[in-house]
């Protein structure tokens with residue numbers, strides 16, 4: 022019989038250590054949104070914040086604790102009485118209490134002694150246990166602490182009632198081998214669950230965390246997108262996916278929600294994910310070179326270690342100078358064009374020509390090239406034309422848009438409200454055109470082409486009709502609503518044109 026995979030607890034500290042990323046400050050609402058998403062994702066514990074840092078932070082922790090989440094909600098505290106009371110007042114399930122134990126921290130930061138630190142740690146744990154809380158104790162800078170003293174501290178806090186001990190590699194100096202040795206030593210000393218908390222100063226955080234688990238730790242501290250002080254913490258997506266795919270350990274994380282969680286955290290923190298970041302980076306499942314694309318189209322596992330769908334993503338084929346026929350053709354078909362073999366060759370020639378000039382080929386470029394080669398919708402075949410557009414937005418009224426469209430020579434006016442002016446305008450267009458073609462907006466991408474508040478906005482839409490025909494279209498305008506409306510109308514015209522051509526075949 023196969024042994025049962027071991028379960029690893031995921032303790033997420035995006036809202037605490039992650040928020041300590043330079044330049045990041047989340048509002049209470051942002052924190053609540055992220056906490057709810059982490060709970061949906063299935064993490065076991067959420068470190069919601071450090072209540073003593075500000076009133077807003079305490080309020081956020083309190084509100085998260087009251088959300089009724091499945092995850093354990095935890096607050097951070099130093100061993101100081103004020104910190105402990107601030108954490109207790111938040112009605113959290115657990116407190117993560119810490120004090121530094123390395124000589125360098127004790128001397129220069131705390132101006133204290135090993136004996137005083139030990140006493141303070143024990144008293145803090147006893148105080149929290151007297152208040153009925155689950156207690157996780159961290160010896161800050163554990164990995165640079167004298168080993169015998171570290172063992173003494175951990176033994177003492179466990180005796181005082183600590184439910185778990187956490188081993189922080191505060192400045193990210195561990196290697197997997199040393200982590201394995203350290204956790205092995207500590208596992209022989211204490212009988213409570215051991216957790217690891219690794220920083221990424223040398224890019225070793227994921228490997229070190231997993232080495233800790235292999236040596237007996239049962240919990241890993243992580244942050245979404247690897248946010249955190251300096252080079253960040255062990256990233257949730259890397260740790261969870263490596264545990265799942267490479268080590269066959271079990272976690273409670275619903276991997277399909279990983280990508281959407283990464284996007285939400287990036288949006289709310291304003292920290293962009295580097296394109297080549299493992300698992301969640303823009304390029305993590307993107308392929309350009311002809312050889313790779315050919316392989317991936319035939320059998321995705323040729324150049325993908327896992328199916329992107331497992332984490333809620335899709336394979337992306339990029340057209341560029343390294344691209345081959347298969348990749349560009351797949352992209353062009355996805356965009357709703359149906360070129361002949363000769364047209365396809367011409368599209369590839371143009372793609373490579375642009376690539377050779379050092380240009381990154383965007384979807385918009387592909388639409389322009391394909392439209393040029395396969396033929397634009399001829400002006401006389403354009404069924405829908407925008408005559409007028411008006412929008413109203415404000416703080417007191419729902420965003421409203423009115424459009425006047427000419428359809429086959431006849432004018433129609435429609436108004437709609439929406440979550441924003443673009444949504445309202447697209448709804449108004451569909452009100453007029455739905456009896457011609459029932460379109461579903463499959464994709465909507467907005468990009469600023471230039472900088473400044475007068476930037477040219479470029480909108481690319483992908484629309485689908487009820488027969489499954491797909492068309493992509495673009496439009497650019499300094500007015501975002503106008504660019505969106507024109508792109509949508511171009512898409513509708515293209516769908517009608519494709520349907521008309523099919524009928525005449």
Ligand code: KIV
Nearest residue numbers: 119159161162189191
């Ligand atoms: O990295 C660290 O040492 C910490 C402590 C608060 C545990 O984040």
Ligand code: ZN
Nearest residue numbers: 038189191218
């Ligand atoms: Zn940390």
